[in-house]
Structures are given as C-alpha cells and as structure tokens.
Amino acid sequence: MILTLARASLVRHRARTLLAILGVAVSAAMLLDMVMLATGMRVSFGSLLLSQGFQIRLAPKGTLPFDTDATIPDASNVVRTLMARPDVVAVSPVLGAQLHVEHGATSVSAAALGTIAAVQGDYKLLIGHAPTRDDEIVANDALLMALGANVGDTLRVAAGFDPQLRTFTGQRTLRAVGRVHFIYLSAGERALAMPLESLQAMEGASRTDRASLFMVRLRAGANVESARSAIEQTVHTVSAISTETAIQQVEQRLSYFRQLAFILGSVSLAVGFLLVTTLVTVSVNERLGEFAVLRAIGVRRTRILEQIMLESAVIMIVGAVAGLGLGLVTARYLNSILAAFPGLPEAISFFLFQPRDAWLSLGLLALCGILAGIYPAWRGASLPIGPTLREEAVA
C-alpha cells in the first residue's frame, strides 16, 4: 500500500516531480564530478609516477624534479652509492636539456632527455630501438612531425645558439632510431631522448657527469620511506622524494581544485537536499486532509512516515541515477578543459572515474533524500486527526 500511495502522489503532479528529479540529477552530476575531481588527480598522478616501477626520485637539493635548471654533480658516483644498497634494484639517471634540431630547412627546439636505455623509465618505445650509441636518438611524434622527419633520418642537433654569431654551438649529426611516447611530458611537447653520456658531452663542461634527476626502483617489499630517508642522509646533494611525497607536493600546488571540489560538492548536496525538502513539504501540506483520513481509518503513524520518506527517497535516487550518467558526460568535458594546462603530463586526468566515487555520490544523495523526508514525514504523521479533518472540511 505504501508503494502505491507514494507512486500515486508522485504521479499526481508530474511536472513538479519531473522538475525535482531534474534538479536532483544536475546536483548529483555536479556532486559526482566534484568527488571525481577531489580524488582523481591524486590517483591519476600516483599511478603515473608508479607506472614504471620507480618509487623514489632524487632531485637537486631543495628542488622538485625538473622544477629548476639545477643539476646533481658526480652522477656516476651517486649511481654507485645507490646500487650498493641492498634494497635498490635499479637507478635511472636523467639529464634534461633544451636542444635545437635541424632537418633539411626546418629547425625547431626540443626538450632532450639523456638516459641509460637499459634502465630508463621516461619513454615507451613505439617503433625502432632505444638509443645506445653516441650518434643515436629517439623522438616523439610531435618532434618528428614538426621536422617532417622519419625514423632512420639523419638530424643536425645543437646544444646552444650563439646570439652574437647567430650560429648553433655544439652541433652534432645524429640518427633517429626510434619513435617513442614520453610518459611524463605534456601532449604536443617536442622531445627526444639520447644516451646520457652523449647529452652530457654535448652540453659541455658545465654538465660533465651531472644529472637532473635519479629515479630509484626498490626491491619488492622494501620500506620506501626508510629507504628515502637513508638515501637523503647518504647523498647530501639531493632531495629524495617518494611517490607519496610527490603526490602531496602536487596536491599542495593544486589544492585549489580539491577545495573547490569540496565546496561545490557540499553546495550540490545542500541544493539537492533543499529541493527535495521543499517539494515534499509542500506536497505534504497539500495532503493534510488525506493523511488525517488515513490516520482516522486506522493507518499507523509509522506507515505514513514511511510513505512520505519513501517519496523523498525515490525522487533523490531516481535523480541521482540520472545524474550519474550526466556527471560522466560533464566530467569528460571539464577534463578536456583542464587537460590544456601547459606542461601537464598527457596521462594525468583530473576527473578519474572510479566505481567507489559513484557509490559514494549515490550513498550521499540517498542519505540526503532520507534526511530531506524527515521533517515533512514527521509533520504528516503527527497531525491531530480531528482538528485537521474539520479544517479541511471547512476549506
């Protein structure tokens, strides 16, 4: 009987019910988006950092990886020191630089990474092979397209530009031996990778045996935090950053989005709650006589309470389910806007869908629906039968 009465009540004012469901759907969509925004960045960034299995990164003391032009001296000795540790499996030194690449009449500048092919974790090989010889490089699509070059082509690569003479300096002839995808670079950023020693040599004395970053892979089961702390105490020229610390630092920089997500998520819940409370309260006020009659013929107070709360829960849940679909569409759109952030790695997603987010949003909205029904339900169930019937009859 409760179900039939609740359904009849909702169907009686179709336009009103439809608008309420629509309102809840928009609120639910916003709530889902904000829950996704609050957690997506952290999960997405964490999985990106761990994608190659390196748990610790070493940057020049007091800096974040590639945040400045600073480099770490005595790179080969640092590698030896780290490899001597029993909990370290692999160390990948990386040197970053800006190079000028010429192919035919075209010349463009590109980000260059000097790595050791056997242990590198910066790129994925798509075609060809990793660069191991002094005259070999691999490049990404953006660079090859800008140059109009292909794998196998010979390129003139320079380390610098002399503004006085208007000529390139430290120029070498290198061969593109592969096409790669750089994991940590933003979409469209032109980049190439080459053996670490080649890049150090091209950059001159200022970069001899220097690296911008070391990535450290630990043995399975090793304690990351204690390894990080021990490395920092052993190698004094570096700041050791674990994935957890890196995520915290990025979160700190982008804390605005997390706070925005919290505020807008709360506002969405409040709007949904207010909408349903108002609607059900007005609906109950219109049906005071109906409830008085039901009470007069012996229907228990709890049954009326259940019926009214069921009405509010139905509006909230139907709206929430519709809103989840809408939320996924808007999340994709909002993500496409934020993906245009300069320098943001292509793999980072601000809005990452996880089933847990959907359940959390649905649960919060269902809870709100139940809470929204409490006041009108209490009002409907606690009516004095006689006076209400008399008032309604007079009206």
Added chain:
Amino acid sequence: MTAALSLPLRAAIAFLAAAQSIDSLPPRHSPRSVAIDERLAADYSIRLGDTIVIAATPAAVGDTVVVSALVRRSRDPSEVARGAYRIRVHLDQLQRLVGYGDRVERFAVGTDGRTATDSALAAIDAAAFGFRAYSSREIAVESSTTFLVVSRFHRAIGVITIVASAIFLLCIMLLKVDERRRDVAALRLMGISRRTIVRSVVLESALIAVLGSIAGVAIGAIVSAFVNWHYQRVYRTPLTFSLVTAQIVAIAVGLSLGLGIFAGLLAAQRLVRQPPLSLFRR
C-alpha cells in the same frame, strides 16, 4: 644627545681601524645589500640589517650580504602556487655567483606609447644580435595560458550552476503558484482577468528574484571576502582571488530576474488555463 651617541661610534671606528692595522689584512669591502622575500624573513627570523650568506649551491662558498630591504611578492598569479623564496641581488654579484659572465636572460625596455613600442620592436629585431623582442602584450598572452584554462573551467562550472539554479527556481515558483490555486480560482470567479492574475504572479516572482539576488549579492560579497582572506593566508600573497565587480553583480541580478520572470510566467500561465472551479478541487 648627539655627542652621547657619537662617542661610542667613534670608539668603534677607532677600534676597527686599530684591528685592521694590527692584523695587516687587505682592506675588506663592506658586505653588499640584498632585498629578501618577506616570507623568507618571517620563516627564518631574519631582520633588516642582518648579515646572511648567499651561494649558488648549498656546498659552495658564497657572498656575505646585508639584508637592506624586505620585498613582498607581486600580484602575479603565476607565482601563487610556487613556494620558492625570491631575493633581489645586484646584477654583477649574481652573474659572478652563478658564473654567468656578462650575460642576462632578458632586457626590459621602456617605450613611450604604442607607436614607439612597435618601432622599437622592429628596430631591435632588425639588429643582428640574435635578439628577439616581444611586447608586454605578447608575453602576457603567452604566459596566461594557465589562467585561460582556469577561466574556461570556471565558466563551465558556472553554466552547470546556472542550469541547477534555473531548475531550482522553476520548481519553487511552480510550487508557490500551485499553492495559490484557491486564491486564483476565487479571483477568477470574482471577474479578475487572466492577464491581471498573470501580471500579479509575474510581478511577485520578479520581486522574489530581486530580493533573492540582493541577498545573493550580499552573501557573495561575504564569501568573496572570506575566500580572499583564506587564500591570501594559505598562499601568502597579496593577490586578489575573488572579485565582485559591478558587471558580475549586473549579470547575476539580470540572470536571476530573467529566470524568475520566466518561471513565474510559466507557472501562472499553467494555472490560469484551468477553469476556476477545477482549481478548487484537490
């Protein structure tokens, strides 16, 4: 008073002169001045007149300098998320400290008006020194990509909020007008025209929208002040994060008024189309 103060000073100078002649050290240059970030000063309890050492790398031997000024971060949004401290050093000293030679990263050139800027740009670019000159406008466009992205994101969120508000307002107006079925039926039976009833409902909804907008503007101004206070403390910057301008108020009130009138009109039309006697029924 002057004499009392000058005596110890003279004594100190005499002591320094004596110390120098006894040690037979080469004449020492007094430390040069440096201006430091006020956040750095606050975090490390550095005061004006204090002596500090600056070096290019943690292990390097640096220069001893005297803190002569504290500087506040500019209202540059690109610096907001950066926690790094900044210090201002004499150009030649910095070039020597970092081994940069007689080089700079950029020159800022002051010009007298737009025409002078254009001709200066052309002249500098034409000079065969490998320079590339940019106008401030070009640099602003290049460096503001991040804020354009954030601005687009805010606009998209704003559209979603407007849709939600519109539905909410429509729903409330529908309920409000629906509640007055019997009043409307009585008015209609008394001979009041449909048009008059619709006008009165629309007027009422417009009034509600205006009052709601005024309350909204007041709440918005308070929230904006709180946002600025909170984020200026979090990021330690004088940057204004939230601005309630006359244009924004006009857009918000206009939008709210438009939506209110539309919702009232829709609800009233729906009501007056029904026969008066049927409105008495539940």
